[in-house]
Amino acid sequence: MQHPYQCIAAVGSTAQGGTNSHFLAACGHRLVLVDVNDSKIVSEWSSENATTNTAEAPENDDGDRPKKKQKTVPSVKPANIIKLTVSPDQNHAVAVTDDKYVRVFAVAGGKLEEISQRCMPKRPCAIQVLPDNATIICGDKFGDVYSLPLLPVSIEDAPTEAGAVDSAILEADEPAFKPSATNLTVHTQRNRKALEAQMQQKAFSAKKEPLKFDHKLLLGHVSMLTDVTFATRNVDGRERGYIITADRDEHIRVSRGPPQSHIIEGYCLGHTEFVSKVCLIPGTDLLVSGGGENELYVWDWPAFRLKRKIQLAGQVGNTADSNPEALQQADGETVFQAGSSKKDIAVSGLWIVPCPATNAGAKTALVVAIERSPMLLAIPINQLGLPRGQDVSIAKLDLGHAPLDLACIGNIAVVSLDIREEEQSRFQVVQLQEVKEQAVIRSVRDEVEKGLACLDSFATADASLNEKSLDDLLYTVENLRKRRGWGDSAKEGDDGQDGDAGVDDVAED
Amino acid sequence: MAGPAKKRQKREDNRQEGQMPQKKFYRQRAHANPFSDHDLTYPSCPAAMDWSQHFPAFTVAKAVSSTDALDNDHEHENIQQISQQVAVADIGCGFGGLLFALAPKMPKTLILGLEIRTSVTEFVQEKAKALRNQNGDSGLYQNVSCIRANTMKFLPNFFTKGQLEKIFLCFPDPHFKARKHKARIVSTTLASEYAYVMKPGGNVYTITDVEDLHLWMAEHFEAHPSFERVSDEELERDECVQTMRTETEEGKKVERNNGTKYVVVFRRLEDPPWP
Numbered sequence: 001m002q003h004p005y006q007c008i009a010a011v012g013s014t015a016q017g018g019t020n021s022h023f024l025a026a027c028g029h030r031l032v033l034v035d036v037n038d039s040k041i042v043s044e045w046s047s048e049n050a051t052t053n054t055a056e057a058p059e060n061d062d063g064d065r066p067k068k069k070q071k072t073v074p075s076v077k078p079a080n081i082i083k084l085t086v087s088p089d090q091n092h093a094v095a096v097t098d099d100k101y102v103r104v105f106a107v108a109g110g111k112l113e114e115i116s117q118r119c120m121p122k123r124p125c126a127i128q129v130l131p132d133n134a135t136i137i138c139g140d141k142f143g144d145v146y147s148l149p150l151l152p153v154s155i156e157d158a159p160t161e162a163g164a165v166d167s168a169i170l171e172a173d174e175p176a177f178k179p180s181a182t183n184l185t186v187h188t189q190r191n192r193k194a195l196e197a198q199m200q201q202k203a204f205s206a207k208k209e210p211l212k213f214d215h216k217l218l219l220g221h222v223s224m225l226t227d228v229t230f231a232t233r234n235v236d237g238r239e240r241g242y243i244i245t246a247d248r249d250e251h252i253r254v255s256r257g258p259p260q261s262h263i264i265e266g267y268c269l270g271h272t273e274f275v276s277k278v279c280l281i282p283g284t285d286l287l288v289s290g291g292g293e294n295e296l297y298v299w300d301w302p303a304f305r306l307k308r309k310i311q312l313a314g315q316v317g318n319t320a321d322s323n324p325e326a327l328q329q330a331d332g333e334t335v336f337q338a339g340s341s342k343k344d345i346a347v348s349g350l351w352i353v354p355c356p357a358t359n360a361g362a363k364t365a366l367v368v369a370i371e372r373s374p375m376l377l378a379i380p381i382n383q384l385g386l387p388r389g390q391d392v393s394i395a396k397l398d399l400g401h402a403p404l405d406l407a408c409i410g411n412i413a414v415v416s417l418d419i420r421e422e423e424q425s426r427f428q429v430v431q432l433q434e435v436k437e438q439a440v441i442r443s444v445r446d447e448v449e450k451g452l453a454c455l456d457s458f459a460t461a462d463a464s465l466n467e468k469s470l471d472d473l474l475y476t477v478e479n480l481r482k483r484r485g486w487g488d489s490a491k492e493g494d495d496g497q498d499g500d501a502g503v504d505d506v507a508e509d
Numbered sequence: 510m511a512g513p514a515k516k517r518q519k520r521e522d523n524r525q526e527g528q529m530p531q532k533k534f535y536r537q538r539a540h541a542n543p544f545s546d547h548d549l550t551y552p553s554c555p556a557a558m559d560w561s562q563h564f565p566a567f568t569v570a571k572a573v574s575s576t577d578a579l580d581n582d583h584e585h586e587n588i589q590q591i592s593q594q595v596a597v598a599d600i601g602c603g604f605g606g607l608l609f610a611l612a613p614k615m616p617k618t619l620i621l622g623l624e625i626r627t628s629v630t631e632f633v634q635e636k637a638k639a640l641r642n643q644n645g646d647s648g649l650y651q652n653v654s655c656i657r658a659n660t661m662k663f664l665p666n667f668f669t670k671g672q673l674e675k676i677f678l679c680f681p682d683p684h685f686k687a688r689k690h691k692a693r694i695v696s697t698t699l700a701s702e703y704a705y706v707m708k709p710g711g712n713v714y715t716i717t718d719v720e721d722l723h724l725w726m727a728e729h730f731e732a733h734p735s736f737e738r739v740s741d742e743e744l745e746r747d748e749c750v751q752t753m754r755t756e757t758e759e760g761k762k763v764e765r766n767n768g769t770k771y772v773v774v775f776r777r778l779e780d781p782p783w784p
């Protein structure tokens with residue numbers, strides 16, 4: 001079996017007017033940098049060999065169940081890469097590995113060099129480098145969003161910022177812990193019982209090691225974060241920054257950007273299942289979100305207003321007879337009829353992809369992936385703003401295998417596919433075009449394909465792989481769905497059974 | 510312990526509709542986990558909430574069309590509107606002692622308790638009904654109700670930006686262990702959510718008998734740029750502070766045990782201009 005490339009990213013040339021020339025691909029625990037023009041792997045990295053600074057790793061991930069933790073034998077399996085992004089200036093790449101590390105790489109000059117590794121308190125689930133090319137924002141599964149300097153400074157060297165209100169406050173979250181109440185300060189039987197129950201547990205958990213690198217807690221949800229994106233908008237001639245966060249509890253929150261990220265400007269509410277992806281539409285005030293529902297939601301995000309929904313259900317499923325090159329006429333009617341399958345769908349990817357128009361030059365389209373569905377959907381962005389009730393044209397491309405990630409090199413989109421059979425290319429190169437207001441999406445033969453051919457022969461056979469562990473790595477979105485009617489506990493840190501949870505309310509009055 | 514069905518049966522046997530409910534039939538395990546999904550029902554957004562169920566006396570004749578800017582969806586057109594919004598929220602209201610003390614003091618203000626435990630919520634709802642029945646002449650208690658909600662997750666589903674004038678956090682669960690601090694109802698990140706639903710100039714009232722929790726709440730609100738601490742002199746003049754000390758169930762228990770009650774109040778400041 002071979003390991004699919006779970007995350008990919010294009011690294012543009014930093015030279016003025018240059019075209020993208022490098023490409024990053026994560027394959028399990030490995031990250032490779034490809035020179036696309038030369039079709040050569042120029043650099044390779046693995047978490048296996050990465051010097052993991054164990055001193056920085058918090059011993060007990062508080063919030064996880066410690067009992068459970070101890071059971072898992074210290075794993076010898078190298079950590080997989082779960083997120084990958086490139087700084088706007090193309091000089092750095094940032095990867096998250098599933099051992100909770102945020103790793104920064106210098107990628108300029110055709111070399112892949114890990115220059116920092118920082119262990120976060122909880123597993124990051126979304127990262128982005130801000131337009132300043134100096135700050136990483138990172139959302140985690142415990143609901144918090146942190147900012148980190150791209151190039152780390154140790155706490156001692158960190159400048160004390162007078163203006164940054166965000167910095168100091170949130171750090172106060174774990175002040176030195178002392179057994180906090182004595183019997184003298186607890187007056188109700190209820191609280192006394194809670195305290196007793198906790199005293200009986202061998203010891204109070206030790207004070208958590210504070211993170212040893214400069215970081216700020218910007219904001220937090222009491223929910224698992226699923227996506228985080230930074231938006232800018234020009235208001236009265238000045239640029240404003242916003243942080244948009246999506247969570248498993250159906251929320252999309254719009255906060256001000258640093259240093260005022262403690263201010264919530266509003267929410268885009270309406271989803272009835274988890275939100276898994278949000279995507280800003282460049283040049284507009286639109287935000288598209290998708291998750292565990294059959295519809296995409298299109299928001300006028302600065303106004304927190306839902307503009308419309310776009311039905312996807314009909315697009316999924318009946319893929320067998322459709323011609324990959326054919327344009328799907330998605331007038332509402334046929335979409336609804338085709339959507340006979342009642343199976344839940346989960347949006348696993350939203351990307352902006354160039355979609356040149358025959359007459360009007362550069363345009364873009366939104367490309368959508370549904371988890372485990374072997375196809376991509378494309379919608380020209382000018383269709384997204386169409387009023388309710390007016391049908392949106394959706395083009396569809398069958399890929400034969402489920403798409404995992406997408407990255408653009410010029411006008412070409414590279415799609416990594418879940419192909420586990422050896423000897424098969426794990427990529428497909430596609431191109432979009434707008435014809436009469438509708439997107440056409442097709443596979444193409446392009447130079448890029450040749451450029452990436454070297455990846456076909458990389459890490460081809462791996463006997464240690466098994467289907468289950470690959471599925472667990474590649475398909476995480478559907479797991480966000482709530483099992484309604486059950487007291488489930490998908491959120492990390494849910495520790496309902498231990499500690500004070502069993503204390504019964506006693507009849508005191 | 511009697512299962513929920515049995516309990517419910519007992520409640521029915523002991524009570525006629527509109528009669529005062531008895532606490533002993535509504536007791537429930539004290540701590541609910543604020544992180545789990547439970548089986549909560551909540552509106553997808555505030556416009557989807559039917560408040561007329563809770564405040565029927567404030568129902569207005571079918572509105573011409575919703576003017577709510579957020580509700581351009583037209584999906585919520587069929588929801589009965591009420592004449593004003595909830596302005597006071599008691600978060601983790603328990604059996605509602607504070608709610609029923611405040612209601613007659615501010616009969617023109619809608620007061621809502623939010624409680625995560627189902628049967629405790631039902632108790633408050635039944636008690637509100639009973640009090641409304643008993644006070645048919647004066648019309649008192651029409652302005653008080655209770656909903657089941659996990660406020661740590663779903664506050665913005667119920668309330669719009671700047672809607673609330675007062676929030677009460679009375680004797681919150683202390684969660685003594687450091688590992689459990691994330692479960693506390695006050696944190697700096699949650700303070701941002703309280704700030705969001707609050708009107709500038711409005712107050713968050715906190716009271717507890719656990720000194721450590723008191724310091725924790727004070728520290729976290731104080732560190733948050735959207736709040737400023739209200740002076741002790743001002744507290745003494747505030748009738749709500751007195752009511753909170755004496756009328757909450759927990760406040761009464763602490764009183765009986767001669768305990769100390771720590772009060773801090775924070776005012777929601779205007780948002781600063783953008784940088």
Ligand SMILES: C[S@@+](CC[C@H](N)C(=O)[O-])C[C@H]1O[C@@H](n2cnc3c(N)ncnc32)[C@H](O)[C@@H]1O
Nearest residue numbers: 543601602603624625659660679680757758759
């Ligand atoms: C100690 S009782 C205090 C009750 C009342 N405020 C009083 O002072 O008498 C705390 C209450 O908060 C409720 N609670 C805890 N977490 C909550 C949450 N996330 N959302 C709503 N209520 C919550 C508990 O169920 C409990 O009834």
